[in-house]
Every structure is written in C-alpha cells, then in structure tokens.
Amino acid sequence: QCDDGEIVIKFSHVTNADNHPKGIAASLLQTRVNEEMNGTACMEVYPNSTLYDDDQVLEAMLQGDVQFAAPSLSKFEQFTKVFRIFDLPFMFKNIEAVDAFQASEAGQAMKESMVRRGVLGLEFWHNGMKQLSANKPLIEPADAQGLKFRVQPSEVLKAQFEALGASPQPMAFSEVYGALQTGVVDGQENTWSNVYGQKFFEVQDGTTETNHGALDYLVVVSTDWWDGLDAGVRDQLATILNEVTTERNAAVAEVDAQARQAILDAGGEIRELTTEQRQMWVDAMLPVWDQFIDDVGQENVDAAQALNANF
Amino acid sequence: MEVAILFLLTVGLMLIGVPIAVALGFSSTLFLLVLSDTSLASVAQSFFQAMDGHYTLLAIPFFILASAFMSTGGVARRIIRFSIACVGHFPGGLAIAGVFACMLFAALSGSSPATVVAIGSIVIAGMRQVGYTKDFAAGVIANAGTLGILIPPSIVMVVYASATDTSVGRMFLAGVIPGILAGVMLMVTIYVMAIVKKLPRGEWRGWGEVAASGRDAAWGLFLIVIILGGIYGGIFTPTEAAAVAAVYAFLIANFVYADMGPLKTAEDRPNLPLWRKPLALVTVFFHKDTKDTMFEAGKLTITLMFIIANALILKHVLTDEQIPQRIATAMLDAGLGPVMFLVIVNVILLIGGQFMEPSGLLVIVAPLVFPIAIELGIDPIHLGIIMVVNMEIGMITPPVGLNLFVTSGVAGMSMMAVVRAALPFLAVLFVFLILVTYVPILSTWLPTMMMGPEIVIR
Amino acid sequence: MAKTPPPDSALGRFVNEFEETCIALILGAMTLITFVNVVLRYGFNTGLIWGLEATSFLFAWLVLFGVSYCVKVTAHLGVDAVTGALPPAWQRGMALAAAAICIAYAALLMKGAWDYWANFANLPQTTGRWFPTGLEEMGRTSYRAWYEVIDIPFPEWLRWIEPLMNEGEHYEKLPRFIPYAILPIGVALLLFRFCQAAWRIWTGHSRSMIVSHEAEDAVEDVAHMNREG
Numbered sequence: 001q002c003d004d005g006e007i008v009i010k011f012s013h014v015t016n017a018d019n020h021p022k023g024i025a026a027s028l029l030q031t032r033v034n035e036e037m038n039g040t041a042c043m044e045v046y047p048n049s050t051l052y053d054d055d056q057v058l059e060a061m062l063q064g065d066v067q068f069a070a071p072s073l074s075k076f077e078q079f080t081k082v083f084r085i086f087d088l089p090f091m092f093k094n095i096e097a098v099d100a101f102q103a104s105e106a107g108q109a110m111k112e113s114m115v116r117r118g119v120l121g122l123e124f125w126h127n128g129m130k131q132l133s134a135n136k137p138l139i140e141p142a143d144a145q146g147l148k149f150r151v152q153p154s155e156v157l158k159a160q161f162e163a164l165g166a167s168p169q170p171m172a173f174s175e176v177y178g179a180l181q182t183g184v185v186d187g188q189e190n191t192w193s194n195v196y197g198q199k200f201f202e203v204q205d206g207t208t209e210t211n212h213g214a215l216d217y218l219v220v221v222s223t224d225w226w227d228g229l230d231a232g233v234r235d236q237l238a239t240i241l242n243e244v245t246t247e248r249n250a251a252v253a254e255v256d257a258q259a260r261q262a263i264l265d266a267g268g269e270i271r272e273l274t275t276e277q278r279q280m281w282v283d284a285m286l287p288v289w290d291q292f293i294d295d296v297g298q299e300n301v302d303a304a305q306a307l308n309a310n311f
Numbered sequence: 312m313e314v315a316i317l318f319l320l321t322v323g324l325m326l327i328g329v330p331i332a333v334a335l336g337f338s339s340t341l342f343l344l345v346l347s348d349t350s351l352a353s354v355a356q357s358f359f360q361a362m363d364g365h366y367t368l369l370a371i372p373f374f375i376l377a378s379a380f381m382s383t384g385g386v387a388r389r390i391i392r393f394s395i396a397c398v399g400h401f402p403g404g405l406a407i408a409g410v411f412a413c414m415l416f417a418a419l420s421g422s423s424p425a426t427v428v429a430i431g432s433i434v435i436a437g438m439r440q441v442g443y444t445k446d447f448a449a450g451v452i453a454n455a456g457t458l459g460i461l462i463p464p465s466i467v468m469v470v471y472a473s474a475t476d477t478s479v480g481r482m483f484l485a486g487v488i489p490g491i492l493a494g495v496m497l498m499v500t501i502y503v504m505a506i507v508k509k510l511p512r513g514e515w516r517g518w519g520e521v522a523a524s525g526r527d528a529a530w531g532l533f534l535i536v537i538i539l540g541g542i543y544g545g546i547f548t549p550t551e552a553a554a555v556a557a558v559y560a561f562l563i564a565n566f567v568y569a570d571m572g573p574l575k576t577a578e579d580r581p582n583l584p585l586w587r588k589p590l591a592l593v594t595v596f597f598h599k600d601t602k603d604t605m606f607e608a609g610k611l612t613i614t615l616m617f618i619i620a621n622a623l624i625l626k627h628v629l630t631d632e633q634i635p636q637r638i639a640t641a642m643l644d645a646g647l648g649p650v651m652f653l654v655i656v657n658v659i660l661l662i663g664g665q666f667m668e669p670s671g672l673l674v675i676v677a678p679l680v681f682p683i684a685i686e687l688g689i690d691p692i693h694l695g696i697i698m699v700v701n702m703e704i705g706m707i708t709p710p711v712g713l714n715l716f717v718t719s720g721v722a723g724m725s726m727m728a729v730v731r732a733a734l735p736f737l738a739v740l741f742v743f744l745i746l747v748t749y750v751p752i753l754s755t756w757l758p759t760m761m762m763g764p765e766i767v768i769r
Numbered sequence: 770m771a772k773t774p775p776p777d778s779a780l781g782r783f784v785n786e787f788e789e790t791c792i793a794l795i796l797g798a799m800t801l802i803t804f805v806n807v808v809l810r811y812g813f814n815t816g817l818i819w820g821l822e823a824t825s826f827l828f829a830w831l832v833l834f835g836v837s838y839c840v841k842v843t844a845h846l847g848v849d850a851v852t853g854a855l856p857p858a859w860q861r862g863m864a865l866a867a868a869a870i871c872i873a874y875a876a877l878l879m880k881g882a883w884d885y886w887a888n889f890a891n892l893p894q895t896t897g898r899w900f901p902t903g904l905e906e907m908g909r910t911s912y913r914a915w916y917e918v919i920d921i922p923f924p925e926w927l928r929w930i931e932p933l934m935n936e937g938e939h940y941e942k943l944p945r946f947i948p949y950a951i952l953p954i955g956v957a958l959l960l961f962r963f964c965q966a967a968w969r970i971w972t973g974h975s976r977s978m979i980v981s982h983e984a985e986d987a988v989e990d991v992a993h994m995n996r997e998g
C-alpha cells in the first residue's frame with residue numbers, strides 16, 4: 001500500500017508476475033522503485049490482466065487511470081505503424097540484432113513515434129524470437145499450407161500466414177489452448193517462454209525453431225503524466241527503469257533457453273531447420289515486406305538489415 | 312475493514328429494494344470515488360468492457376437463446392414424454408420422470424430457471440392430475456431444475472471460466488458425472504419416499520412407447536451431441552458452440568417440430584411439413600414468434616449482464632485495493648489447509664448465495680478465492696464445480712432464489728410455500744455438496760481422461 | 770411470454786415496438802455472425818476477421834441499449850423479502866429511497882460515460898470528480914477521434930466524416946467513438962427511465978423498482994394450469 005503524499009504509479013500488465021520475462025521485469029521494477037524512491041513515489045503492479053488487458057490499458061493510460069504499461073509492439077497498431085517492422089518475418093536475425101536495432105538511432109526514434117497521440121515509449125523489453133507450432137510437422141513452408149493459425153490481431157501477421165497459404169484466425173488468447181487441443185485451430189506462433197508458459201507444446205505435434213519474428217514489449221507512459229512529473233523524479237524513474245531493462249534484457253536469452261530446455265524435458269518435440277529449409281521459409285514469407293514498406297520506412301528496413309550482418 | 316463496509320452497504324441497498332445490479336454498481340462507485348483516484352470514466356469503461364472485453368461471456372446470450380427456442384418450440388414437451396415412457400412406471404414415477412426430464416433438458420440448456428420453466432410448467436400440472444400434492448411437485452422440480460447449471464452446458468460455468476481463465480470445455484466435462492450423480496440421488500430419494508408414502512405410479516407402456524417417444528425427442532436431444540461433439544471434436548469453441556446451438560434450436564423449433572413459427576397450425580391439427588409451405592424459409596425471419604423469442608432471450612440476457620457488469624465494477628474495486636492479495640496472504644499466514652479452506656469457501660458461497668444472483672456472485676468471489684486455492688494445490692476445475700453446486704443451493708434458498716422465484720410462478724404458489732416444499736430435497740443437495748467438495752475425483756476424472764491433467768499456468 | 774404494460778399512446782407503442790425489435794435484431798446479428806464464422810472456418814478454411822470484434826461490440830450494444838427498456842418494464846432482479854413484509858407506507862418510503870439510489874447511480878454513471886466517450890469524439894470531458902463542474906480545456910491529447918478499433922474496417926459510405934473528425938486523415942478501421950457512442954446514449958436512456966420509474970412510484974402507479982414475485986408474469990401463461998380455483 002502506498003503512503004500519503006507519494007506519487008502513485010499503477011503498472012498494469014497481462015502476464016504472471018514471477019515466470020514470464022515481462023512479469024519478472026515488472027516485479028523487479030516495482031521492488032526497486034519502492035525501495036529507492038520511498039517517500040516520493042510508489043509503484044503498484046497489477047499482473048494477469050486483473051486490472052486491464054493490453055487494449056484497454058492504453059485507453060486507461062490516456063484517461064489517466066494507469067501510469068505504466070508494457071503492451072506487445074503489435075498492440076500499438078492504432079497509434080503508429082512503424083512497429084510493424086518487428087512483426088515482419090525474418091527482418092531480424094536474432095534477439096541480439098533486435099536489441100542492436102532498438103539501441104540504434106532508428107530504434108530510439110521509434111520510441112517517440114506516438115508522442116502526437118499522447119504516448120511516450122520509455123524502454124523496449126524483450127520476450128524473444130517467435131517459433132511456429134502446429135498439429136503436424138512443419139519442415140517446409142508447404143507443410144503450413146491450408147492450416148489454421150491463431151494470430152494476434154495484426155495486419156502483418158495475417159499477411160504472413162496468407163503468404164504461406166495458411167488461414168489466419170483471430171481468437172481470444174484464453175481460448176487458444178483449448179482450440180489447439182481440440183483442433184479448432186491447427187497451429188500458432190509464439191516465443192519459447194510463451195509456448196512453455198501456456199503449455200502449447202503439449203497440444204501440438206511439435207514446435208519448429210524458425211526464429212521468424214520478434215515478440216517485444218514497449219514500456220509506455222502518457223506524455224501528459226510524464227511531462228507533469230518533477231524533473232528529478234522523472235530522471236530517477238527513468239534511470240531505474242533503464243537499469244532494470246538492461247539487466248532483464250540481458251537475461252532474456254537465458255530465460256528463453258530455459259523455456260526451450262523445459263519443453264524438451266517435458267517431452268515436447270522441437271524441430272531445427274537446416275540452412276536450406278530455413279531459406280525456403282524466408283523465400284515464402286519475404287514478399288510480405290513489400291506490402292508494409294510504406295508503414296515501416298525503407299530507411300528502417302535498411303538499418304535493420306545492415307545490423308543483421310554483425311550477428 | 313473497508314471491504315466489510317462495502318459488502319454491508321451492497322446488501323443493505325438490496326434489502327431496501329434497490330435492484331441487485333444497481334446496489335453492486337452504486338456502492339462500488341462510491342468506494343472508488345472515496346478510496347482511490349480512479350475516475351468515473353474508468354467505471355464506465357469497466358461497464359462497457361464487461362461485454363466488449365470478455366469474449367467467453369458471449370456464450371450467455373447464445374445459450375439463453377437456444378434455451379428459449381427449445382422451450383417455445385416443443386422440445387421440452389417431447390423430452391417429458393420420453394422421460395415418462397422410460398421411468399414413469401416406477402413408484403413415484405411421474406416425479407422421477409420429472410427429474411429425468413430436468414436432467415435431459417439441462418443437457419440442452421445453460422440455465423436453471425429456464426429448466427424449471429420448460430419442464431415445470433408441464434410436469435407440475437401433470438403430477439397434480441395424477442394425485443401428487445402441489446408442494447411435492449413444486450419441491451421436486453425446483454430442486455431438479457438446479458441441475459441446469461451443473462449438467463453442461465452451463466452459464467455459471469462459463470462465468471467461472473471467464474473469471475478465472477480456466478477452460479470452459481474442461482468445466483463442461485467436469486459437470487457431467489456430478490450432474491448425473493445429483494440427479495440419481497434425487498431420483499433415489501423420491502423412489503424411497505414413494506414406497507414409504509405410497510405415491511402413485513404410472514403404467515409401463517412398453518418399449519414401443521420408449522422408442523416412439525425417443526424418436527420424437529431425438530431431434531432435440533441431438534443437440535447434446537452437437538454441443539459436446541462440436542467442442543471436443545474441434546469444430547468450434549465453447550462460445551461458438553452456444554451460437555451453433557441457438558441456430559440449431561431455431562431450425563428444429565420452426566421447421567422440424569414446427570411448434571412455433573410459420574408452419575404452426577391450430578392446437579388440434581398437425582403442424583405443416585416444410586414442403587407444403589417452402590416460403591416459410593423466408594417468412595420465418597419476419598414471424599412474430601421468432602421476434603418474440605429473440606426479444607425474450609435478449610431481455611433475459613440484459614438483466615443478467617446488467618448484474619454481471621456491475622459485479623465486475625465491484626471486482627474492479629477489489630482489484631484496485633489489492634484485496635485478493637491481502638486476503639490470500641492473511642489466509643495462508645493463518646496456516647489454512649485445503650480442507651478448512653474449502654469449508655470456508657462453502658460457507659462464504661452459501662451465505663452469499665442467499666443474497667446474490669449466482670453469476671454476479673461468482674464474478675466477485677472467484678477472483679478472491681482462486682489464487683488461494685491454487686496456492687493450496689486445489690484443482691481449479693474441482694473448485695469450479697464446488698462453486699457451481701453452491702450456486703445451485705443458492706438458487707433454492709430465500710431471499711434471492713431464482714428457482715424458487717420461477718417455481719412459485721409456474722406452480723402458482725407463494726414463495727414461502729415453495730421454500731417449505733423444496734426443503735426435504737435441499738437436504739439431498741447438501742449431502743451432495745459435501746460429497747463433491749471432498750471427493751475431487753468426481754469432478755476431475757472425466758476432464759482429465761479426455762483432455763489430460765489441468766495445467767495451472769499462473 | 771412476458772407481457773409489458775400496454776403503452777397508452779401511439780408514440781408509446783411505437784417506442785415499445787422499436788425497443789423490442791432492436792433487442793431482437795442485435796441478438797440475432799450476434800448469433801448469425803458467430804455462426805457464419807464457424808461455417809466459414811470449418812467449411813471453407815476462411816473467416817470474417819472482424820467477426821469476433823463486431824460480435825463483442827454488438828453484445829455491449831444489446832445490454833447498454835436494452836437496460837433502460839428493462840427498467841421501463843420493471844424486469845430487473847432484486848430482493849423483496851424484506852420490503853414485502855413491511856406495511857404499505859413503509860414499502861412506499863423504501864421504494865422511493867431505492868428509486869433515489871437508482872437515479873444517483875445513473876447520474877454518476879452518466880458523467881463517467883460522457884467523460885469516457887467525449888475525447889474519442891473530440892469533445893470535452895467534464896471537470897469535477899463526483900459532479901460535472903464544467904468542461905475541460907481541450908489539450909493536445911484530448912482529441913482522440915483518430916483512435917480506431919482493432920479489426921472492423923471503416924465503411925466507405927462514412928468517408929465524409931474524415932474531414933470532420935480526423936483532420937482529413939484516412940480511416941482504415943472504424944473509429945472507436947462510433948461503437949462507444951452507445952455508452953452515453955444507453956446511460957442517458959437509463960437515467961431517463963429511472964426518473965420515470967421514480968415518478969410512477971411517487972404517483973402510486975407502481976410499487977417498486979424490481980420485478981416482484983406477485984407481479985412475475987414471465988410464467989403467467991403457464992401458471993393458470995396450476996392455480997387453484
């Protein structure tokens with residue numbers, strides 16, 4: 001509970017508080033803010049969508065009812081289209097490339113892309129690279145043809161599955177496990193930690209290690225609230241957040257690897273692709289880029305590709 | 312302590328005759344305004360999100376609609392005939408058949424009051440004609456009607472699943488065995504009472520009647536196969552199953568039984584077959600019966616969702632004040648074991664069930680006790696069934712007992728008379744509650760068999 | 770099944786018919802969209818990508834539009850065990866108190882509904898925490914008509930609102946102020962119907978805000994079969 005006189009910072013997110021990369025980071029942030037800014041500010045974290053889901057939380061933030069949120073980048077569609085670059089298939093080689101791009105000038109500029117909508121991005125938080133799973137082995141792109149994949153509501157992801165000849169299906173997240181189990185949908189895409197955390201691997205034939213896209217979050221605040229803070233408070237908050245970000249983002253590869261191993265330990269099937277097989281997926285999905293080049297900017301794509309060479 | 316005041320205020324408002332929904336919403340809004348810095352706009356957002364943000368709850372209007380088409384469209388009548396053909400010849404036969412018919416209708420309908428109306432309106436009159444007392448008839452149906460929410464599909468299970476993020480499909484499976492068990496316990500009780508009190512029995516009309524009435528009812532009963540088969544066969548999600556059920560019930564009611572809609576004729580003449588009047592395929596959409604049934608289902612949905620939406624505002628208060636975490640900490644620190652915990656849950660729900668409509672109560676209580684249950688290693692599906700059975704009991708206990716309410720209407724008796732009539736069978740449900748609470752395998756065996764063990768994700 | 774009190778004027782009958790038809794139509798649309806999506810997915814491996822979102826909005830429309838109708842016909846559930854046992858004068862007093870609470874509830878919700886919706890339509894919220902004390906000064910972030918829904922495409926015939934609401938920018942998806950408009954509309958109707966219901970109690974035409982056991986007519990048409998005498 002917060003004391004009188006402290007600035008109350010409500011942080012609402014949708015994952016658990018202790019296992020998921022985002023939940024862990026949020027809990028760490030809460031602990032540090034409440035220790036180091038005691039008497040000035042107080043952070044209350046509401047996990048598991050108990051207060052708001054990802055779509056409502058941005059409305060509530062503009063309304064001033066919540067101060068911190070960290071939706072996944074595809075949830076900002078209504079605010080800006082630049083984050084579509086992270087959904088574009090095979091844009092980034094791995095999570096290190098994503099990290100380097102976000103740290104670059106192009107990436108940093110993206111954090112301010114929503115200021116005219118009243119939302120400011122503070123830090124990117126990683127979850128990891130997305131993998132594909134289905135109720136049959138996915139080795140070549142042709143294997144996905146005709147299958148129904150659950151997608152997050154996102155134009156890019158719809159186009160990506162349509163490029164494979166598959167059928168994208170929107171579905172409330174809470175229904176996905178049951179739908180995969182009974183076969184209402186055939187497959188889905190997600191990071192290792194989500195595939196493990198949601199136990200999707202148990203109801204799928206196997207997961208193919210495609211690393212075809214990035215699933216990242218952006219910690220956001222409303223510009224009105226942020227600009228209204230005392231400069232000292234704002235700086236201290238930004239510093240703590242930055243340190244938490246650096247610490248947790250560095251650990252995310254390990255969380256990811258643990259989840260991957262845990263899937264194997266639990267008897268889940270993981271399929272690795274040969275270079276040739278992977279290239280087939282790239283060839284099948286790459287045409288999607290053209291549809292969205294205007295949204296994300298050719299210069300950003302070029303920057304991302306240049307960085308890929310380093311990894 | 313604030314929470315205690317909040318609950319007292321809510322109950323107080325209800326007792327002076329404020330609608331349940333308004334009592335919940337008004338006291339919660341006062342609390343948000345006084346205790347937190349939450350705006351009225353966020354209360355309005357919660358209200359809107361009750362419908363817009365809870366996809367699972369969509370099953371409610373669809374199941375209500377399916378149920379409405381089946382009662383108006385003659386499914387209930389045929390199920391009763393089939394039930395009488397099967398078990399009507401036992402001592403207390405018509406009463407046993409009433410329970411059996413309630414079980415069958417429960418497998419098509421998601422709601423208990425709807426089950427009472429559909430079956431009770433026919434069976435209670437029939438029982439009186441062959442010599443049962445009105446009290447006995449009303450008591451049997453009020454109780455058996457509660458199976459509407461225990462035997463799948465079930466609106467209350469949908470609400471529980473939505474509130475706790477558990478699987479609706481699992482909840483439905485979990486209700487099958489307890490539902491059958493509860494029905495059998497009621498039937499055995501009636502059988503024993505019938506022998507002791509020498510209650511009337513019907514005559515055995517032979518297997519021919521069983522087959523004939525079964526064939527006649529089959530179109531309606533096939534819905535069970537569609538709902539469960541569709542969900543577990545991977546054709547649709549539980550929410551979609553409800554919509555499919557509504558469409559199917561619409562088709563059966565209008566075109567196969569034709570007890571409503573453009574093909575219906577005067578009482579004593581057989582309804583028209585579709586080929587005699589193919590234009591009905593178009594006119595049915597503009598027919599008064601169609602509109603009236605949809606409108607009635609809509610109205611019921613609205614009153615129910617008004618309560619749930621306001622209960623969600625109260626839940627918003629509890630979340631905002633981090634009450635669930637505080638209660639969880641307090642209870643765990645007190646060294647509570649699973650057995651004691653379940654006793655407490657039962658007591659809370661039984662008391663709450665006296666005042667609240669079941670879905671609204673679940674929306675509030677489930678988030679409070681769920682985290683503790685998980686912490687204590689209680690199966691979330693088992694907890695859900697316990698809650699449903701408590702809600703059943705709440706439905707036949709005053710002052711807020713939806714089943715009492717509709718039974719008193721159907722039977723033309725005062726509420727208190729129905730309460731007295733329902734009492735002996737209520738005892739059976741209490742024994743059943745204890746059984747379900749402490750024998751988890753009754754609830755968990757079937758879902759585990761069909762879908763693997765429940766995974767706790769949190 | 771249930772009978773609504775017969776409206777006493779042509780306008781009253783028209784409004785009643787309109788309300789009942791809307792409730793039936795919205796529920797029908799929700800059912801059809803969901804059903805069609807199942808058929809499309811299972812039968813044709815495709816689907817209406819906006820179906821899920823549209824159904825959710827229609828659900829909200831159903832309840833928010835219909836809740837005032839249910840006040841008009843006294844369909845909301847409540848507890849009458851206590852009030853029913855009191856002498857008539859007390860009953861009347863309590864019913865009036867309950868009516869006052871309902872009006873206060875709807876008034877608070879009205880402010881909330883307006884405040885929530887207003888910025889989505891580029892309109893000012895009200896100031897004040899409990900009661901509207903004025904209109905806010907529109908800041909940079911108070912203009913939110915750009916805020917679109919997730920999946921429902923923007924209908925072509927509505928393009929003319931773009932210069933009015935979105936500084937001429939192109940809408941890809943339906944802007945949120947359209948589906949959200951039911952919130953202030955529905956709550957305003959609710960407030961109106963609560964005031965009407967209070968007036969009915971005041972003038973002695975009605976006894977309570979809630980559906981009562983004696984007056985329960987949802988089952989009246991079958992009750993005659995059981996009633997004695």
Ligand code: NA
Binds near residue numbers: 416417418421461464
């Ligand atoms: Na049922």
Ligand code: NA
Binds near residue numbers: 664666704705709
């Ligand atoms: Na009760």
